[in-house]
Amino acid sequence: MNILVAVDLSPATDAVVEAARGIAELTGVSMHILHAVEAEADFVCPEGDPETRRRKVAKQFPLEQGRVQALANKLLDDGLDASALLVCGSGVEATLKEADILGAGLIVIGTHGHGAVYDVLIGSYSAGIIRKSKLPVLVVPVRDI
Numbered sequence: 001m002n003i004l005v006a007v008d009l010s011p012a013t014d015a016v017v018e019a020a021r022g023i024a025e026l027t028g029v030s031m032h033i034l035h036a037v038e039a040e041a042d043f044v045c046p047e048g049d050p051e052t053r054r055r056k057v058a059k060q061f062p063l064e065q066g067r068v069q070a071l072a073n074k075l076l077d078d079g080l081d082a083s084a085l086l087v088c089g090s091g092v093e094a095t096l097k098e099a100d101i102l103g104a105g106l107i108v109i110g111t112h113g114h115g116a117v118y119d120v121l122i123g124s125y126s127a128g129i130i131r132k133s134k135l136p137v138l139v140v141p142v143r144d145i
Contacts (some may be wrong), residue, residue: 001105002030006095006129008110009035009067012142016110017071019140021080023106030081032102035068036094037061037086045088050101057088090127099135109139 005020007013015035024031037057047053058065068084075082088095099107111126130137 001027001106002032002102003106004032004095004099004104005031005108006091006125007033007035007068007071008125009064009119012111012140013071013112015142016108016140017075019079019106019138021075023108023138024075024080024082029105030083031072031075032076032098032104033068033075034085034086034095034098035064036088037064037088038110042098050098054085054087058086060088061086075090079138091125092132095129096132101115104135106136106138107133108140108141110140112142 003023005017005018007016020031023029045053045057048056048089065084065086068086072082085098087098089097095109097145098104107129109126109129111124126139130139
């Protein structure tokens with residue numbers, strides 16, 4: 001089994017990664033740190049095999065790739081098995097697609113807890129993952145960050 005850790009690169013990211021780290025340390029599973037970028041109108045999400053798509057997205061979004069890679073490198077430095085993944089697409093769909101490709105057994109996500117009105121008006125990434133995932137989902141509540 002491995003864990004897909006979906007991060008938004010907000011200040012909440014560290015808490016989400018730390019929750020997944022605890023599971024990985026106890027079980028010895030691999031961690032995939034994933035960030036999904038929504039492409040601007042002038043960038044079309046690449047086609048092809050997953051690895052080719054990821055390389056093209058990383059080249060287009062070097063800042064985000066660097067931040068996700070830094071998270072994975074910290075875990076690697078601590079002796080954990082981790083990788084960084086930057087993908088293109090709608091957050092929920094891209095996350096679930098990568099979880100399937102990677103054969104993940106668990107998805108770890110954070111929630112900012114904005115409330116029901118915010119979720120209705122804006123939508124909630126975490127609620128979308130919970131509703132659509134066929135895998136277990138660990139939701140890390142992150143407030144006051």
